[in-house]
Amino acid sequence: MERLWVIAAILVGCVFLGDACNFCVPKEDCLVEKPRFEFHWGLQSRIASECAVYNVCCDVLRDDNTEAQVQNVANNCETDTLHTTKPFVNISFWPIPESDDTSDPQAQVAGKSNPRGLGPSVYVTNDQSVPGQYPWVVAIFYQDIFGTHVFGGSLIRPGVVLTSFHHIRYRDASEIVVRAGEWDMDSSTEQFKFEERGVDRIVRHERFDFETGANNLALLFLNAPFELQDHIRIIALPEPQSNYDGLRCTAAGWGKKKFGDRGLSNIMKKVDLRMLNRNQCEQLLRRTNLGNSFNLPDSLICAGGELNKDTCTGDGGSALFCPIGAEDSGLYEQVGIVNWGMECGHQNVPATYTNVAMFRQWIEDQLVPFTYRNF
Structure with a gap:
């Protein structure tokens, strides 16, 4: 009974706080239906078109059938849960390094990729990375009654991860596990082992607008910081006012390959995306159900719009990164954070990303270990 009260509180709070409680439920369990079309931040819960024909997406739920509603979420809705046989490390007993020193000089080169991967050659498809190719990409986990959820992030310091706000909007630091050095979520035979850390505290941007x-x-x-090594490195950050319009950049993570897939990807995906200027992006998005009055927020940039080439559900929070110098330099800097989109992989429908360059100073300010005071 206590569990049901907790679930009910979450559902009510979701509506009260203005979030879309996008649960697929039988029509009789729904007091107020949500519009058939809806887009969602971070590509995490693009759910409106995933309900079965006899179900609806519900804005306000009946309060007399909570257990059935919860089961419907698990059975009928698109989710960001992960099915894997690989166990989690018990964070409480993870050995804490005695020093923050990372002695490998190559590992300390920010944004240095491993273009050919690490370890023995493996067969991958065009949309999959090779082991260790993008060593700053991390997976972030939390668990709830629906299972283990995963979203993305990037290592910007040995002990700091950059990710999206919306995934951790209602999460406490103690609930979150960060995994670095991962490639195949469902394999325990990789040459380079992943490492996990717990989260001590979260700093969220104070002006986030859902x-x-x-x-x-x-x-x-x-x-505790990660020890930087060949398969665990940090990503460089761009200078303020940087512009990447027209470049081809990359996003990587464990999200779904296409909208509507029942599960996330076990092997780290990669997708090559073209950066769009603001006017191009805004005009393309206005042709969608967003309508002619849509205005792209100043803090967002856009990439994609090519058929079947997109980030998708489960990729939210992951890094969008562009090459530094020549395209084949093997060095990258993070220009975006996967934010939201309109389903996945539609022609002429780009996805949006948080503009990291705009927030470079904000990020640096949060990394200062103390606060300056003016007298």
Whole structure:
């Protein structure tokens, strides 16, 4: 009974606080239906078109059938849960390094990729990375009654992860686990082992707007830094006012390959995306159900719009990164954070990303270990 009260409180709070409680439920369990079309931040809960024909997406739920509603979420709705046989490390007993020193000089080169991967050659498809290719990509986990959820992030310091706000909007630091050095979620035979850390505290951007996806970023300060090595490195950050219009950049994570897939990807995906200027993006998005009055928030940039090439559900919070110098330099800097989109992979429908360059100073300010005071 206590569990039901907790679930009910979450559902009511979701509506009260203005979030879309996008649960697929039988029509008789829904007091107020949500519109058939809806877009969602971070590509995490693009759910409106995933309900079966006999179900609806519900804005306000009946209060007399909570257990059935919860079961319907698990059975009928698109989710960001992960099915894996790989166990989690018990964070409480993870050995804490005695020093923050990372002695490998190559590992300390921010944004240095491993273009050919690490370890023995493996067969991958065109949309999959090779082991260790993007060593700053991390997976972030939390668990609830629906299972283990995963979203993305990037290591910007040995003990700091950059991710999206909306995924951790109602999460406490103690609920979150960060995994670095991962490649195949369902394999325990990789040559390079992943490592996990708990989260000591979360810093969320104070001006995040759920309605538009503006200022959608947060920092996770880990309970111990990762030791930088070949398969665990940090990503460089762009200078303020940087512009990447027209470049081809990359996003990587464990999200779904296409909208409507029942599960996330076990092997780290990668997708090559073209950066769009603001006017191009805004005009393309106005042709969708967003309508002619849509205005792209200043803090967002856009990429994609090519058929079947997109980030998708489960990729939210992951990094969008562009090459530094020549395209084949093997060095990258993070220009975006996966934010929101309109389903996945539609022609001429780009996805949006938080503009990291705009928030470079905000990020640096949060990394200062103390606060300056003016006298």
